[in-house]
Amino acid sequence: MAPDLECVSLTKRFDGMTAVDDVSFSVAPGSFFSILGPSGCGKTTIMRMIAGFLDPSAGDIRIKGRSVLNVPPNKRPVNMVFQHLALFPMMNVADNIGYGLRRAGLPKAEIARKVDEALERIGLPGIGARRVDELSGGQKQRVAIARCMVLEPDVLLLDEPLGALDLKLREHMKIELKKLQAEFDTTFVYITHDQSEALVMSDQVAVMNRGRFEQVGTARDLYYRPETAFVAGFVGDSNRWPGRVERIEGETLALRTDDGMLMLGATHGRALSVGDRVQMFVRPEAIRVARDAAELARFDNRIEGTVTSLLFNGAASRILVRHATGGGEIEVALPQSGEFADLGEGDRIVVGWSGAQGNCFPATGQDGAPDAERSDA
Template sequence: MTETTPDLAPSDLECRDLVKEFSEFRAVDGVSFDVPQGSFFSILGPSGCGKTTLLRMIAGFQSPTSGDLLIKGRSMIGVPPNKRPVSMVFQHLALFPTMNIGENVGFGLRQRGVARAEIKRRVGEVLERVGLPGVSERRVDQLSGGQKQRVAIARCMVLEPDVLLLDEPLGALDLKLREHMKVELKALQAAFNTTFVYITHDQSEALVMSDNIAVMNKGRFEQIGTPQEVYHAPRTAFVAGFVGDANRIPVQVVDATGGTLTLKTGGGAPLKLDAAAQGSADWRPGQRAEVFLRPEAVDLLPAGSEQAEAANMVPGVVDAVLFNGANSTVTVRASDGSLMTAALPQTGVLAALRKGDAVTTRWHPSQARCYPVAEG
């Protein structure tokens, strides 16, 4: 899929029909996108989808098979990594344990032949900006995991790159620190007003930090959009299933006229969706499809609330209640054996809900997305 990010700001990074082949395998398959200046752009996808290969091409560590890559309007094809206006933060940070913090941060400046006094001044300034004043003489092993992350970013930002590349930098941190660093990274990006290109397989990282997200699958971008667009209006079944949790309901098309897409489940339950929200698929009666529905869009009603032939209301029995703190996840089993998951706050119907209770699941026609199932 070829598209550009929906923003009118000038682009710091542009990729045009970028392809990378290894023998007969295409790791990156015709990717095109723009990253506006000063934005946080995430490339999200599963392991092996091509996102690291794409990042390495931007950095200059690998050359594209075809296509073009521009930074500030200048083509980077043939430009070596050390001549590109980019810096890169790796997952394992690659800090030098034999150097103190100031020496680590100033390493790139020394490589460029910057005067010692100027290095000291710039190192002090950038450490101040990342919230680590006065640590220049400390050793790397004297810092916490979050502080090491900020030193790695300071080492890049002291070089004043146009684009900062981040290769899953939170992957090695524990869960609590990872949650904290999501907020810190976004704040640092805004403070420096530098374009960040961030790759991850963790959809929560991308949703929290990004201005725009590109969802990558098998070497291609399936969708580029804001976190809200990618989450609430996924363009493909892959995006709907990969970004966030979703109930997946196999269905068959009954009718697609009058602005309503009418479906039925394997157990015969009628479902109705807003046809306009389902994209441009050419629906036909009898066609196989799959509905994706977020757990937070599902309501639970007391048993007997369903009406005869009522759409999107399916009776069932509580199969499990999983406590998650402020919310709980409730799994409901319908009479045909299918399962529906609802995410509910610890109030109302959930307060007294137990396994085995009879309930009815309900959801609004605008809340679900339906995608055709490929024949065969």
């Protein structure tokens, strides 16, 4: 079965600047595919090329195996939900949803039937006569999706549609969008700079940086098995230590950090050599906390330090620990056990983690930092 969407060596240049650089990917029928990246990485440019609003400089775009390069936007089997939804305030809900059907010349009875079916599927039956300004933010979001879905596109494009919502509604709509995608069984292509949106909703996520895809995979792959330093630093929270390799034994390496500490990390099969500049990433939840160093004797890396900040956020709470030898702060997941319930600023503790949890990559810049964001496309 052909992919619903396939982009082959897609490239877009603007006045000598390359916004999208030889990107290839395919999206399976009925799946939820997200493109995740910082502002200016090129993800909106890809979306606009798929929709037909921009012409590629090179490459091909195929929908269900057929190239759409010479097909105008209004003739492509795609539809698009914009960040600001673009609902018509002078029309009621039913007229908004049925707008495209009227433009297509369908009979009134068929339009009414399709609109009623769409309202049922988005969980808002019987509200067709309401004005748009009477709807909540989440209801408007679902109406905007229904307006696209009644046209039965092969691919629905969603351009950061949750960006204008408040935090609580955004969290709710992440679940709603995933349910709607399953209900309509339509291929969704979603772009966002919010990793939580991409990881929660998507079957596959492409992490984009500087016009290229760094990695495409499931949320679990990206989080636990990042393939590049950029992915390791961009997806989820991580502590990062730049430094130089002092020795390597199998897949275990010893890293002398720039602030003078010696840590053990893992190569995970990457070609690294003694003397190489590298950066090591460690997730906050991989780090254990104790009152005494002897409690963490089983860990390869142990650091004594002082709690400098408590960042309370329920089960996602963090502490910042400054190690006794100086340098920066370590972000650690706050243990949920009662033993640490009264942990506060100024407390002396010990943190530790295994070398296998230290994911090491070749340094990508002079300071070992991940690629910086761009401010284009």
